[in-house]
Amino acid sequence: MLRSLTSLMFCRRVQQLHGFHCSSLSLAENTAAVAALENLSVNISKIRKLKGWVLNQSPVYVTETVAMLRTLGAGDLLISQVLQQHPEAILCPPKHLEAQKDLWMSLCASHSDLVRIIEKFPASFFTLAFHIDHQKNNILFFQNLGLNKRVVAKLMASAPQNFSRSVEQNEEMxxxxxxxxxxxxxxxxxMKVWLHKLLSQNPYVLMKSPEMMRDTFSFLHKQGFSSSELLQLLSRLKAFVTELHPQSMALTLSYSQQTLACSDPELRQIVLQCPALLYYSVDVLTDRFKCLLSAGISLPQIMQTPTVLELTTQIVQYRIQKLHSYGHDIRTGSLELINGTKKDFEMSCGKLLLRRERPFFNPVAPVRTDE
Known part of the structure; x- marks a missing residue:
């Protein structure tokens, strides 16, 4: 009985979202759709495994979807990849596809730009028909904020959820x-420059609620962070701090302070140097502290360079081993050598290698010449 009720609820949800009849979920595959996709060299097995319900639908618009993509300049290989990754594309009526194409071309400089977006974010282009009014209103809203067309297109591609909901929700956040x-x-x-940078880096920040953000900053203020320090946290790491919950931050801060045996002011300074510390769970931090300490690294070293906690245990172990092969003992001095990006680390290794292989030069030694 429960299984039947669950299936019925799922059917109604699919019908609401896609306009399909629930009975089609139990029908045999649409052989015409399967044949059309196979002719395009689409891997039907993968679709059956991940999104088999699409193959049961009728009507489908394989020919029309392919024709529209070809008019944009998409090649057969790319079309095959798009339909395999997002087979729901064949369910979009031609009229809706044309409306989507016109909408996106109001932002894109060329067809090739739009093709690149479809290749990378097919679900953002092949959306539900009833979202288009929200898309139009939100495009206008973001442009009125001063964002140029290229940035708005990037936002709509990477975070389509922001454009499928009412403009009032985005405006509120x-x-x-x-x-x-x-x-x-x-x-x-x-403020305008800050907001533009934030939305470009982390458009998902708009999916949070103002109440959640206020609770987060109220909690951090109670932990002793000043307004200027909270502004630093808001402006760093794509403002991810707006997405955190007080309960999880409390656990993380308590564990970090106990592990590092530091005072409240010291803990706040560590967080300001490494805001990502607030984001990691206690389990993740436990593994990372254990990895560092088992390598002979001391707590004062970690406190001096807390951003080392942003590295996974695998990266830390690899870098320590590589530095050891160059004769460097990470247990002494700063952790800056294992910190930072892959490029930073490779540059550090290059300097160590150069230092090890450079011959010793004595400026007062006599020059040896052949007799």
């Missing part, structure tokens, strides 16, 4: 972010 920025001491002159 943007206003909350601006208010928080100013309340923490941000400069109104710089």
């Amino acid at each position: 943007v206003q909350a972010l601006q208010k928080m920025y100013l309340e923490l001491g941000g400069n109104e002159t710089n």
